Amino acid sequence: MSVTKRAYKLAQRCPRLAWYSERHRSPLDETIRWRIDVGNRIGEYARRRYPTGVLLPWRDGLEATKEAIADTSNSVLFEPSFQVGSLVTRADVLERVPGGWRLIEFKSGASVKPDYEQEAFFQAYVMGLCGIPIEDVCIGFVNTAYRWPGDVDYDHNELLQVESVWARKDKVMPKVDAGIRIAEAALASEEAPAKHLARKCFRPDDCEFLEKCHPEGTSGTIFHIPDLNWRAADKLVESGIVFSADLTDQSELNESTIRTLAAIRTGKPDYDPGLQVALDQVKFPALFLDFETVGSAFPLFAGTRPYEDIQFQWSGHMVDYAAQPESEWRHFEFLPEGAEDPREDFCQTILPLLREAATVVHYSPYEERQLGALNRAEIPGSQECLDLLKAKQWDLMVAIKDNVFHPDFKGKTSIKVTLPTLVEGFSYDGLNIKDGQAAQIGYLRMIDSQTPPEIAAQTREDLLAYCKLDTEAMVRIYQALCLAILPS
Ligand code: SF4
Structure with missing residues (x-):
C-alpha cells in the first residue's frame, strides 16, 4: 500500500487512523469538497506566477516527469510525480535553480504552518530518494495584506506569497524520516495497529473512527473535562488515568473542573447560585x-x-x-x-x-x-x-x-x-x-x-x-x- 502525503499525515496523528483510512474511504462531505475546490483555485493562481511552467499529466506522470526533468529547457514543472518503494508524491511546483530544484508547495492558509512544512519536506524527502537534488523548499500561502480593487481578476503575484522554509530543514527532516517509518509500518500491517484512547481521538476534532475503535463509548473520559489542558490530560494518560472516575487526586484541578467531575459522577447538573x-x-x-x-x-x-x-x-x-x-x-x-x-x-x-x-x-x-x-x-x-x-x-x-x-x-x-x-x-x-x-x-x-x-x-x-x-x-x-x- 502506498504512503502518500495524506497517509503520512494521518499516520502522524494515529497509525491506526491511517490504516483505516486507506481501507475505508469515506465519501467526501461538502466541507471537504469545498476545501478541495479552494485548493484547486489556489493551484491555478499559483501556476500563473510561472508563465513558462509545464503542466505534467497525472496519467503516466512518473514517465512524463522523468522526461521533463531530463529536458533542460524546462525551468518550471507543475504537478511532477515521484515514486520510490512505497512512497509516492506529486509536487505543486518544481523550479530549476542553480545546482538543483526548488520545491514550492501552495496552500490555501494564510501563513506557514508546521503541518505545511511537514508536507513539503515529505515531498522533498521522496524526491531526494529519487535522486532529485532539492536546493530549497518553499511554502506558498494566501497574502492577507492584498486588497482587491474589484472589477478585475485577482493579481496572482499579490494574492499569494512564497516563503522559504529551507532553514528549518535540519529540524523537520528527522521528524519526516521517523514519520515515514511509522506510516510505512502502519500501512504494511495486516492487522489494524493498536488502538489507544487518547487525545488524538478527539483533537483536532473527533476522529471519524471513534465508534469503530471505542464501541463502548467515550463518555466519562478525562478528554471531556472542560478546562483540563491537553498537557495535563497527556500526563494523566501516561499515568494510566483515562476515565474521570479514576481521578482521585484532585489537588491540581480548578474548582469548575472539580464540580464538573462531581456532576459526571452523580449524573446530575450542578447550577451555581451565581x-x-x-x-x-x-x-x-x-x-x-x-x-x-x-x-x-x-x-x-x-x-x-x-x-x-x-x-x-x-x-x-x-x-x-x-x-x-x-x-x-x-x-x-x-x-x-x-x-x-x-x-x-x-x-x-x-x-x-x-x-x-x-x-x-x-x-x-x-x-x-x-x-x-x-x-x-x-x-x-x-x-x-x-x-x-x-x-x-x-x-x-x-x-x-x-x-x-x-x-x-x-x-x-x-x-x-x-x-x-x-x-x-x-x-x-x-x-x-x-x-x-x-x-x-x-x-x-x-x-x-x-x-x-x-x-x-x-x-x-x-x-x-x-x-x-x-x-x-x-x-x-x-x-x-x-x-x-x-x-x-
Ligand atoms: S479513534 Fe483514536 S485510536 Fe481509533 S483510529 Fe481514531 S485516533 Fe486512532
Whole structure:
C-alpha cells in the first residue's frame, strides 16, 4: 500500500487512523469538497506566477516527469510525480535553480504552518530518494495584506506569497524520516495497529473512527473535562488515568473542573447560585442576536482582503419578558437576496433593534468582534451598532460556562451541545445547514452566479432556517436555565 502525503499525515496523528483510512474511504462531505475546490483555485493562481511552467499529466506522470526533468529547457514543472518503494508524491511546483530544484508547495492558509512544512519536506524527502537534488523548499500561502480593487481578476503575484522554509530543514527532516517509518509500518500491517484512547481521538476534532475503535463509548473520559489542558490530560494518560472516575487526586484541578467531575459522577447538573445573579442582569425587551460571516481566500468585494470577515446575515429574536411564550416572540432577520456587498445593509437593518432592546443577548464575544471589524472597515452605521452593543450586551455562553456544570456537556459549551442538553427535543439535526462552516459555504454558493437559481433559493431558505434556530436556541436555553433554578 502506498504512503502518500495524506497517509503520512494521518499516520502522524494515529497509525491506526491511517490504516483505516486507506481501507475505508469515506465519501467526501461538502466541507471537504469545498476545501478541495479552494485548493484547486489556489493551484491555478499559483501556476500563473510561472508563465513558462509545464503542466505534467497525472496519467503516466512518473514517465512524463522523468522526461521533463531530463529536458533542460524546462525551468518550471507543475504537478511532477515521484515514486520510490512505497512512497509516492506529486509536487505543486518544481523550479530549476542553480545546482538543483526548488520545491514550492501552495496552500490555501494564510501563513506557514508546521503541518505545511511537514508536507513539503515529505515531498522533498521522496524526491531526494529519487535522486532529485532539492536546493530549497518553499511554502506558498494566501497574502492577507492584498486588497482587491474589484472589477478585475485577482493579481496572482499579490494574492499569494512564497516563503522559504529551507532553514528549518535540519529540524523537520528527522521528524519526516521517523514519520515515514511509522506510516510505512502502519500501512504494511495486516492487522489494524493498536488502538489507544487518547487525545488524538478527539483533537483536532473527533476522529471519524471513534465508534469503530471505542464501541463502548467515550463518555466519562478525562478528554471531556472542560478546562483540563491537553498537557495535563497527556500526563494523566501516561499515568494510566483515562476515565474521570479514576481521578482521585484532585489537588491540581480548578474548582469548575472539580464540580464538573462531581456532576459526571452523580449524573446530575450542578447550577451555581451565581446563575440567578447572571440571569437577573437581562433586562427586557431583550434581543437575542446572532451573526453569520464568511472569510474567503478570494476577496468577495472591492476593497476587501483575503479572509477578511464579511458579515452577511443576522437573526434576532426580541423577547418582551422572561417567560414570554414562543407565540409572542418577535423574529427579525437579514440576508441579502443578491451578491452585492451586504455590510452596510447589515448594519442599517439591525440598528432599530439595537436601539429598542434593553439587553442584547449573544453567545460568545463573536458579535462584538464582528461589529468592531465592520467599524474598522468604516461601514456606515457600524459605530452606533458597536456602541449600542457594548452598552447592552450580555453573554449567555459566559453565564453557562461560569455557572452550569453539566455531565452531558462533554467539555464543550457550544450552542450545538448546550441546546439539546438543556432543552429537550431541540437540536440542529433536522437542518440542511447545521454549523457556521456550512453556512459560509452556503452563502458562497448562494451568491455564485454559476449556481442554478433553484439551488440558490433553497440555500437561502436553509441559511435563514439555520440562523433563526441559533437565536431561537438562545431564548430556549435562557428560559430553560430560568426554570432550572426555580425553587422546587
Ligand atoms: S479513534 Fe483514536 S485510536 Fe481509533 S483510529 Fe481514531 S485516533 Fe486512532
